[in-house]
Amino acid sequence: MTATDNPHGSIVTAAILVIGDEILSGRTKDKNIGYIAEYLTNIGIELREVRVVPDITDEIVAALNALRGRYTYVFTTGGIGPTHDDITADSVAAAFGVSIDHDPRAVAMLAERFSPADLNEARMRMARIPAGAELIANSVSKAPGFNIDNVYVMAGVPAIMQAMMDVVGPTLRTGRKVLSDTIRAGLREGDIGGPLALIAQAHPEVSIGSYPFWSETGPDTNIVVRSRDAQKLEAAMAEVKAMVEVERAKLLS
Amino acid sequence: MTATDNPHGSIVTAAILVIGDEILSGRTKDKNIGYIAEYLTNIGIELREVRVVPDITDEIVAALNALRGRYTYVFTTGGIGPTHDDITADSVAAAFGVSIDHDPRAVAMLAERFSPADLNEARMRMARIPAGAELIANSVSKAPGFNIDNVYVMAGVPAIMQAMMDVVGPTLRTGRKVLSDTIRAGLREGDIGGPLALIAQAHPEVSIGSYPFWSETGPDTNIVVRSRDAQKLEAAMAEVKAMVEVERAKLLS
Numbered sequence: 474m475t476a477t478d479n480p481h482g483s484i485v486t487a488a489i490l491v492i493g494d495e496i497l498s499g500r501t502k503d504k505n506i507g508y509i510a511e512y513l514t515n516i517g518i519e520l521r522e523v524r525v526v527p528d529i530t531d532e533i534v535a536a537l538n539a540l541r542g543r544y545t546y547v548f549t550t551g552g553i554g555p556t557h558d559d560i561t562a563d564s565v566a567a568a569f570g571v572s573i574d575h576d577p578r579a580v581a582m583l584a585e586r587f588s589p590a591d592l593n594e595a596r597m598r599m600a601r602i603p604a605g606a607e608l609i610a611n612s613v614s615k616a617p618g619f620n621i622d623n624v625y626v627m628a629g630v631p632a633i634m635q636a637m638m639d640v641v642g643p644t645l646r647t648g649r650k651v652l653s654d655t656i657r658a659g660l661r662e663g664d665i666g667g668p669l670a671l672i673a674q675a676h677p678e679v680s681i682g683s684y685p686f687w688s689e690t691g692p693d694t695n696i697v698v699r700s701r702d703a704q705k706l707e708a709a710m711a712e713v714k715a716m717v718e719v720e721r722a723k724l725l726s
Numbered sequence: 727m728t729a730t731d732n733p734h735g736s737i738v739t740a741a742i743l744v745i746g747d748e749i750l751s752g753r754t755k756d757k758n759i760g761y762i763a764e765y766l767t768n769i770g771i772e773l774r775e776v777r778v779v780p781d782i783t784d785e786i787v788a789a790l791n792a793l794r795g796r797y798t799y800v801f802t803t804g805g806i807g808p809t810h811d812d813i814t815a816d817s818v819a820a821a822f823g824v825s826i827d828h829d830p831r832a833v834a835m836l837a838e839r840f841s842p843a844d845l846n847e848a849r850m851r852m853a854r855i856p857a858g859a860e861l862i863a864n865s866v867s868k869a870p871g872f873n874i875d876n877v878y879v880m881a882g883v884p885a886i887m888q889a890m891m892d893v894v895g896p897t898l899r900t901g902r903k904v905l906s907d908t909i910r911a912g913l914r915e916g917d918i919g920g921p922l923a924l925i926a927q928a929h930p931e932v933s934i935g936s937y938p939f940w941s942e943t944g945p946d947t948n949i950v951v952r953s954r955d956a957q958k959l960e961a962a963m964a965e966v967k968a969m970v971e972v973e974r975a976k977l978l979s
Contacts, residue, residue, distance in 0.1 A: 494935055497773045498904075499764030500950065501937065503756075506778070511752030520750045522785075523778035525759070528935075532775075555916040556936035557923035587916070595919020630938065651751075663808040663840070666848020670810035682747055682781075683809035684754065685883065697753065 485518045485648040488540040491525040492533055492561050493551040493629055504631045505550045512638055517650035518546065528552060533564035541568075541624050546645065548638075551629030553618060555595040562619070565626055566603035576602035579617050586615040612636045653699040654710050658717050661685070662694045664724070668716045669696065676709040678702065738771045738901035741793040744778040745786055745814050746804040746882055757884045758803045765891055770903035771799065781805060786817035794821075794877050799898065801891075804882030806871065808848040815872070818879055819856035829855035832870050839868040865889045902954040907963050911947040911970045914938070917977070918947065921969045929962040931955065 489509055495501040503525070510520050521544055526532040533552075540547045552561030566573035579600035580592075587596055599616035602608065609618035609625065611633055618627045618637045627637040658665055662685040673681045680699040685692060696713055700706040742762055748754040756778070763773050774797055779785040786805075793800045805814030819826035832853035836845055852869035855861065862871035862878065864886055871880045871890045880890040911918055915938040926934045933952040938945060949966055953959040 491776075494933065495937060495950070496759075497763055497776070498767050498906075498952070499760055499762075499773070500767075500906075502760035506749075507752055507755035509752075510750055514751050514753075520752070521780060523744075523750070523776070525776035527774060554936070554938060555919040557919070557926045558935050591916070593916065593920055595923070596916035598919065599916075653751075653753075663844070663846065663849040663852075666808040666810070666851065667846055670848070673810045680747065682811050683807070684748060685807060697748070699751070 483648055485546070485646055486521045486544040487513055487518050487546040487548060488522040488524070488544045489520065490533075490536055490540055490547060490549040491523065491551060491629075492528065492549055492564075493525075494528045494558070496525050496551075497527055505629070505634050508631065508635060509548055509550075509638065512642065514651060516642060516645065517647035518645060519648065519651065528558050528560055530560055530564045530567060533561065534568045537565065537568045537624065541622065545623060547624045548641075549624065549626045550634050553599065553616070553626060553628055555598050555616075559598065561626060562601050562603060565619075565621065565624060569603060569605075569621055569624075571604045571621075573601050573603045575600045576606075576608070578602075578608055582608070582611070582615050582617055609637050610640050612640075649701040651699050651701055652703055652706050653697055654706060655695050655697045656710070656714060656717060658694040658696055658720075660694055660717065660720055660724070661692045665694065665696070665716065665720050668720065669713070672709060672712045672716060675712070676705065679705050679709040681709065681713070736901055738799070738899055739774045739797040740766055740771050740799040740801060741775040741777070741797045742773065743786075743789055743793055743800055743802040744776065744804060744882075745781065745802055745817075746778075747781045747811070749778050749804075750780055758882070758887050761884065761888065762801055762803075762891065765895065767904060769895060769898065770900035771898065772901065772904065781811050781813055783813055783817045783820060786814065787821045790818065790821045790877065794875065798876060800877045801894075802877065802879045803887050806852065806869070806879060806881055808851050808869075812851065814879060815854050815856060818874060818877060822856060822858075822874055822877075824857045824874075826854050826856045828853045829859075829861070831855075831861055835861070835864070835868050835870050862890050863893050865893075904952050904954055905956055905959050906950055906952040907959060908948050908950045909963070909967060909970060911949055911973075913947055913970065913973055913977070914945045915947045918949070918970065918973050921973065922949065922966070925962060925965045925969060928965070929958065932958050932962040934962065934966070 526536045552559045606619040606621040613633045613636050627634045682697040684695045698710045779789045805812045859872040859874040866886045866889050880887045935950040937948045951963045
């Protein structure tokens with residue numbers, strides 16, 4: 474894996490595939506989607522889709538094959554530990570139609586942490602890597618993730634996933650970063666929906682989002698303007714700010 | 727909508743479709759998936775899949791049509807507010823091939839909260855409901871969600887979604903609840919992976935999950951045994967507990 478410049482500013486896309494019964498049962502609350510989403514946005518990769526699937530091989534294979542054909546990158550989390558319910562590596566091998574076996578490089582990594590006596594059959598499961606994959610180092614607990622084609626397979630434990638993302642991130646091709654600017658309107662969403670829609674129509678290359686929330690003083694709205702083009706963003710935001718001033722003034726009368 | 731008994735204990739399944747650019751950009755961290763997952767588990771509905779898609783009509787329609795044909799219920803969150811980026815209702819109408827217009831019942835709900843002057847075109851967007859849908863009352867801010875066929879369309883703001891879920895929940899057909907029991911092993915996951923796999927193989931109707939975590943005393947593992955059958959759960963858990971005792975004893979020597 475090597476870092477790749479992307480001077481033409483083309484759009485680089487991604488999907489996340491979360492693998493795990495514990496997320497679907499609600500027992501574990503996912504913390505990885507939000508982290509990876511923010512990470513990718515910050516380096517100029519556009520997250521387009523997320524799926525969460527159970528620990529069932531056919532479900533993992535189907536979701537992975539749907540996503541990897543559609544987006545520049547797919548990041549998976551979960552299912553690469555030492556127990557019988559950790560079936561991600563085998564499922565990824567099945568999705569790519571490649572063999573899977575103990576990888577000597579992965580075994581060596583595990584041997585850094587575990588004594589020969591502790592490196593039992595269960596832990597050796599964590600060295601099962603699909604043929605042709607590159608390993609992703611795990612600075613926390615040694616057992617590696619891996620990268621095959623455009624798919625990056627990472628741990629589900631947030632601290633380990635984050636360490637792996639720090640290894641993977643610098644190697645990814647990135648697009649022009651999406652810039653964003655936010656204004657807190659001091660108005661209810663419904664007070665600005667009409668004029669905001671007109672601004673959005675007039676600025677088709679800018680994405681304008683409206684996010685209501687309750688502040689200490691009552692209902693309020695954050696308006697977020699996003700674009701890859703700083704000038705277009707600035708022009709749209711200027712109109713949003715002027716509109717907000719006008720709507721605030723109306724309510725004062 | 728009426729509550730339905732399910733005396734035969736058949737399995738009732740569900741998917742969640744989260745709609746919103748703000749989740750994919752990482753700007754907003756989703757809190758609804760975990761909440762709905764836990765809620766459904768508690769009433770005996772099995773969450774099988776989650777997807778997060780952007781505010782793009784074709785993406786919403788494609789995901790909704792894939793999910794609603796596959797699971798007993800689909801719950802959507804997000805995109806039913808008063809601004810131009812709230813396109814969920816129109817997308818659901820498109821997915822079902824039905825018309826959409828201002829629904830007099832929804833307009834009446836909005837009129838409870840907003841004066842005629844405040845019930846502007848933007849807020850009236852929140853009364854756009856696909857033909858044939860039933861409304862889901864919103865005790866927080868009045869603007870309703872809706873139910874069409876097996877799809878339940880709810881707000882993205884967690885407090886409002888939760889209020890809607892409390893309305894919807896009692897009307898859903900539910901299956902036999904999945905029971906679960908958890909033991910904290912006091913062992914690293916890799917110490918128990920081998921014997922745990924044998925127990926899992928011997929109990930095919932029981933699902934056994936293994937979830938590592940760091941405790942104040944070091945690495946530890948929660949083992950979760952799940953089944954719809956209390957006796958089968960108990961039998962498997964007894965073996966898990968005995969195995970944990972044995973493995974702990976080994977480490978003492």
